[in-house]
Amino acid sequence: xxxxxxxxxxxxxxxxxxxxxxxxxxxxxxxxxxxxxxxxxxxxxxxxxxxxxxxxxxxxxxxxxxxxxxxxxxxxxxxxxxxxxxxxxxxxxxxxxxxxxxxxxxxxxxxxx
Amino acid sequence: xxxxxxxxxxxxxxxxxxxxxxxxxxxxxxxxxxxxxxxxxxxxxxxxxxxxxxxxxxxxxxxxxxxxxxxxxxxxxxxxxxxxxxxxxxxxxxxxxxxxxxxxxxxxxxx
Numbered sequence: 001x002x003x004x005x006x007x008x009x010x011x012x013x014x015x016x017x018x019x020x021x022x023x024x025x026x027x028x029x030x031x032x033x034x035x036x037x038x039x040x041x042x043x044x045x046x047x048x049x050x051x052x053x054x055x056x057x058x059x060x061x062x063x064x065x066x067x068x069x070x071x072x073x074x075x076x077x078x079x080x081x082x083x084x085x086x087x088x089x090x091x092x093x094x095x096x097x098x099x100x101x102x103x104x105x106x107x108x109x110x111x112x113x
Numbered sequence: 114x115x116x117x118x119x120x121x122x123x124x125x126x127x128x129x130x131x132x133x134x135x136x137x138x139x140x141x142x143x144x145x146x147x148x149x150x151x152x153x154x155x156x157x158x159x160x161x162x163x164x165x166x167x168x169x170x171x172x173x174x175x176x177x178x179x180x181x182x183x184x185x186x187x188x189x190x191x192x193x194x195x196x197x198x199x200x201x202x203x204x205x206x207x208x209x210x211x212x213x214x215x216x217x218x219x220x221x222x223x224x
Contacts, residue, residue, distance in 0.1 A: 004155075031210060042201060043156075043214040050210065059211075091155065100144050100205050102212060106155040 002026070004105035006092050012111045013082055021077045021108045025094030032075050033093045033102060034067055043091065049075065082112045117145075117202045117215035125221045132189040134218040136202030137182075144205040145178055145185050146212065149198045156201065159187075192222045 005024045013019050025032050030051045035043040045059040049069045060066070064082075069075040079086055089109050093102035117138045126132050136145065144163045148156040162169045162178045162185065169176050175188040189196055199219045203212040 033211070035214075040216075042216040043203075043212075045211050045213070048211055056211070089154070093156075095210070100210070101146065101158045101161060103158065104148075104156040 004092055004094050004103055006090075006105035006108050008108060009106065010109045010111075012113065014113050015084060016081055018078065018080045019082055019110065021079075021090050021110070023075045023077070023092030023094075023105060025073065025075070025092070026096060026103055027073075029094035029096035029103070030072065031095040031102075032069055033095070034075070034077050035091045035093065036061075036088045037091060037107075038088045046077070046090075079110075082110075084112045086110060087112045117204050117213060119200070119202055119215045119218040121218060122216070123219045123221070125223065126192055128192060128194060128222055128224050130192055132192050132196070132220050132222070134187050134200055134220070136185045136187070136215055138185075138202075138204045138213075139183065141207065142180075142204045143207045143209075145176075146203045146205065147174075147176060147185075147187050148201045148203060148214075150201065150217070151198045159200075189220075192220075194222050194224050196220060197222045 007022045032049045034046040047067045048056040064080045067077045089107040091107045093104045095102050117136050120135045146161045147159040150156045160171045173190045178185045199217040201217045203214045
C-alpha cells in the first residue's frame with residue numbers, strides 16, 4: 001500500500017502561533033514515531049506510540065509539544081506558542097509487525113519567523 | 114543524546130569509486146540500521162544488521178558490525194551520482210523500539 005504521508009510538506013508560521021503537523025502511517029502499522037531534524041543534524045527522537053499503550057514522550061523538548069494518535073492510525077504533533085528554535089524538519093515514521101525497520105514519511109519543514 | 118556517531122562527516126568521491134563510512138556507538142545494541150536521506154527529507158531504510166551478525170550484503174551495499182569495538186561500517190561499491198545523499202546509522206537497543214541516530218555522513222559522488 002501507500003507509504004507514510006505527512007502534511008503539510010512546508011509550514012511557515014509566526015513566533016507565538018500554534019501549529020499542527022499530521023502523519024498518516026502505513027496501514028496496519030501499530031508503531032508510530034515522531035522525530036525532529038535541525039539543519040545539518042541527525043534525528044532527535046520526540047515521541048513513540050505503540051498500539052493502545054501509553055506513548056513514550058521522553059523526547060519531547062518542552063510542554064509546548066504534544067502529540068496524539070487517534071484510532072491507532074493518524075497522528076498529530078502540536079507545537080504551541082512556537083519559537084524560532086522550533087524551526088526544523090519534523091519526520092514521522094511507522095513500524096509494523098515484528099520488524100525493527102522504520103518507514104519514514106517525507107517530513108514537514110517548519111519555519112518559525 | 115546521540116548513540117551513534119558517523120565518520121567522516123563528509124565524503125567526496127568520483128563516480129565508480131567505493132565509499133566507506135563508519136559508525137561508532139556507546140552501549141550494547143540489539144541491531145544497527147543504515148538509512149539514506151536525499152535533500153534533507155524522508156529517510157529510506159537501507160540495511161539492518163543484528164548484534165549476532167558480522168556482515169550483510171544488499172546489492173552494492175556491504176555492512177559490517179564489530180560489537181567488540183562497538184562499530185559498524187557501510188561500504189557502497191561502484192558509486193553512482195544517484196548515491197549522493199546523507200547516510201545515517203541508527204542503533205536499536207535491547208527491549209527498546211526507539212532508534213538513536215547519528216549526525217550522518219554526507220556523500221557526494223562526482224560524475
